[in-house]
Amino acid sequence: MESIVTEAISLIEANKISSTEVGDVLGKKGQIEGVHALNKGMFRTGEVAFIYAINNSNYEVHRQLAEKDIKGKILFVYNVNCDKAIFGDLVTKYIMLYKQARAIVVTGKLRDAHTLIKEQYPIWLEDVSPIGCVNKQNGEDLDVEEYERLKAIYEGAVMVCDDSGVVMIPKEKITGQLLTKLNFIEFQEDIWFYCLDTLKMSTFDIVCRKKYLDGELLDRKLLDKLEEFQKNI
Structure with a gap:
């Protein structure tokens, strides 16, 4: 039997229900603030797979991606204290082609924009930058309690991504x-x-x-x- 999450995603995809309409359904709420489509004309919806980047390092991003099943999901990269580009074309290709994610949403910057645009990757982000994060641990990692709190909010939610931005349907609202x-x-x-x-x-x-x-x-x-x-x- 089809789950409510799967049914909701299928309904949104079949009818191309926009982020605007979903925001209306949620009472004018749900926007992932600050992110926009890198490539125009994209529409993606799916269940969220949550990871994080911290302290201008993408070490934890690489680690989490190696361990996590994100096939068919929208990868949400939560930014903790990163003002540099979290990753670029190499990691994006790994995410989209080899890990088979549905889309990428980043509350931060990415680099290699020329390639990300040329390849028409379905990416929603805050900005681009030529200066990337380091690939080694940099300072303290995310507190376990905070990680579990963020994971409880985002993992398994549903995101709707289009030219207007990204709206997230919280798990408790998927009924x-x-x-x-x-x-x-x-x-x-x-x-x-x-x-x-x-x-x-x-x-x-x-x-x-x-x-x-x-x-x-x-x-x-x-x-x-x-x-x-x-x-x-």
């Missing part, structure tokens, strides 16, 4: 009600664009006043479906 809300927002978007393109309504009447609910502008079946969604969200 049957989430599926209903995702289906509802897709249906509502269809109605809104119908009202705009066909009925030539103003966005004020569509979004704020919701005049399409008055019973005269839409087919009764559409209104009934909207009402059914409203009962379940």
